[in-house]
Amino acid sequence: MESDKIFSPFKIKNFTLKNRTGVAPMTRMSASTDGIPRQDVFEFLVRRAKNGAAIIYTEAILTDYESAQGYPGQARIVTQKQIDAWKPVVRKIQQEGAIAILQMFHCGRMSWPEVNPAGRTVAPSGIAPTQDNPLTQSPYPVPEMMSRFDISHVISGFVETARGAIEAGFDGVEIHGAHGYLISQFLSWYSNGRDDEYGGSTENRFRFFHEVIQAVSKVIPKNRLLMVRVSNWGIADMDVSLFESKEDYQKTISLLSLEPVDAISVSTYEYNQPAFGTDRNMARLTREMTDLPLLICGGIHDRASAENALDDADIILVGKSLLLNPDWIDDVRADRDLKRYTSEEAAVAYTPEPLP
Structure with a gap:
């Protein structure tokens, strides 16, 4: 069993993952x-690192104190107190033989x-989601279209958050x-109605992502990882394809492959679901356009689904099963x-109740 792909090592840059x-x-x-997150969340x-996971992701960490926040109780890592709170957590994860990755958004x-x-x-445009906010039961407000100053300011927030992550030892x-x-929202035809250099063509809609990556890469040491996450579905208006077509998506992946990133994480509802009217899933469509290491998540819950997902990707990421079952890897x-x-069972994640 140990010779199976799930439990074989994998190298990303200078890191060798144990599985x-x-x-x-x-x-x-x-x-x-x-x-700062609660101690039980840390x-x-x-x-989960002690119980065998090779990569430990944080929850998504906010990138600025002005406009980034979308939910109550979200974390940041731009003050010394916040950085110091994460330092021992990162060290313990690493001592268990896992790598620690901070996700920021x-x-x-x-x-x-x-x-x-x-x-x-x-937002890129003054276009609100069509569905109501599930937390407020009210419509989302129509956002302000970001000015060039706003864009620069938001990119600075990504950079400062990356600095905090590196200082904390991630x-x-x-x-x-x-x-x-x-x-x-910038990448998607559905939410980006701009007519300047940040809107219109796939290349223009990619420009903001490019600028974020380029700015962040300058503060990431060469011995650390810079990764990106993409998906074709959104938290709101879930039934809408965020990319207009297979060609739009694959062009975005080809542009990402030119950036100084070390891996691409693809988030799906179902890892094996055919995408864009083709007979290929999102991981396979991604692999057609890049040689970068691929991570995949969505519907992976047992050995069979894990093995199947690894036919098209290099690493599996698991949400609900690792959230609720500390022994899932064993x-x-x-x-x-x-x-x-x-999802109803996983809602315990949003309560004060400590998880096993």
Whole structure:
């Protein structure tokens, strides 16, 4: 069993992972006003490293104090107190033989003014999601279209957050360009109606992502990782394809492959679901356009699905199963029958109750 691909090593840049499994980034909304997650959330991450995961992702960390926040209780890592809170957590993860990756993002139009210190909601265009905000049961506000100053300011927030991650000792950072958050909003025909150099063609819609990556890469040491995440679905308006076509998506991947990134993480509803009217899933469509290491998540819950997902990707990221089952990796190793958890069961992540 140990010779199987799931439990074989994999090299990314100068890091050799002990196996092909990782804890997917999962927002917990557990931080208080100081921007620091609860201790039990820290302990959860360390425990998953101890129990065998090779990559431990943080939840998505906000990139600025003005307009990035989309949910209450989100964390930041731009003050010394925040950095110092993460340092021992990162060390413990690394001592367990795993690597620690900080994911960072800006919510863009998925924000609401009441949770943002500056009371603003900004986005590439003044286009709001069509569905109501599930937390407020009210429509999302129409966002302000970002000016060039706003764009520069937001990019600075990504850079400062990356600096905080490196200072805290993280092995790398991931720029969240998925799920209909700000970078995804620029990439998508659905939310980007600009007529300047940031809108229109795939190349123009990619420009903001490019500028974020280029700026962040300058503060990432050569011995750390810079990763990116993409998806074709968003937290709001979930049934909408965020990329207009297979060609639009694959062109974006080809542009990403020219950037100084070390891996691409592809988030899906279902890892094996055919995409864009083709007979290929998202991982396979991504692989056609890049030789970069690929991570995949979405619907992976047992040994069979893990092995199948690794036919088209290099690493699997697991959300609900690793959230609710601390022994999931040992259970997969033993090929035990494992249930697939529901979103309702995973909602315990958003309560004060410590997870196992």
